[in-house]
Amino acid sequence: MTQKAFIYSPELEAYPYPPSCPFNTSRAGKARAILTSMGLLIGDDKIEVAPPPATREVLETFHTPEYLDALERLNRGEYDSEMLYFGLGTGDCPAFKGVWDYSVLACGASVLGAEWIVQGKASVAFNPSGGLHHAFPDRAAGFCYLNDVVLGCETLAKGNKRVVFLDIDVHHTDGVQAAFYDRNDVMTISLHQDGRTLFPGTGFVEEIGEGEGKGYAINIPLPMGTYDEAYLRAVRQVVLPLIHAFGPDVLALEIGADTLSGDPLANLSLTNNVIADVIGLLRAFGKPILATGGGGYHVDNTARAWALAWTALCGEDAGADAAAGLGGVMLETADWHGGLRDRVLAPSEAQKCSVDQILNITLDSVKKLVFPHHGL
């Protein structure tokens, strides 16, 4: 029987980042606690599984041995100036006890999810502790030390799966894009706040891949203030046709919740309804989904968004049923409906006007640059 696997271990919370760093490793456990309290974590075909740490062999399929050695030394409390060369010991990627232990476990979780999908054991795998999409082969960046997303997608690709990786974190998926930039077996699609106004400063529409990968890297930079309806328009007009044309065996999804209105590090105005709706649209392709967490610096909002994401991944998101006119079929208690979804957040007229104007130009450019590579 194929299962839906929530991949988590309390050990993932044993190595917290320093308090000065906004990346909070308790978010996955908080999402899990919400789901447990609502009776939605496990049951029927839904299981929870603890990940093993990623092996050195798997890590070296993306990361350099020199960088891995440095990160292990950092884990032991050793620090030398050479580490700055690897982006270690900076404000964004501080040195802390357990940095290696946390990172290899988060990677092991995404790799395990990918392996289960390749083996046909899982139709859905969700690693809320992953989504570390800014890590490069020999460089830490943006709170990310080891890139579990790349390792997960690579595991799928080695299992002869063609993959569409969609990244809905507010930051551009620079590390993942770079890893697959010249390949056509893993398509990367990133929706993110425009790089001119947010880290890491990349992800422009002109970045479309190179060589055999030309047309297989897609970037949709979004203006500040982007609201739900505009975001979903981008997904429907660009993302869905590309997935359809590519015809993947597996979908991978990075669910950063730093797109949500009120996130302290970014400037979009989304509600978590978008996350559930995007997952609903992906599920309609009928393919296995490997999902990870990601950013999200309002801890409570992020935990609730990931709890909602798990229900949506499992096809149990009541809001979507209600929206489709099937209201209530999944409801078992009166307070479940709308309990995880945010209230609708209507944009102001001025916001709508300025976002629409910029977004329409962007979507036209992406279609012009990328669609012809896929017969669209």
Ligand SMILES: [Zn+2]
């Ligand atoms: Zn982010």
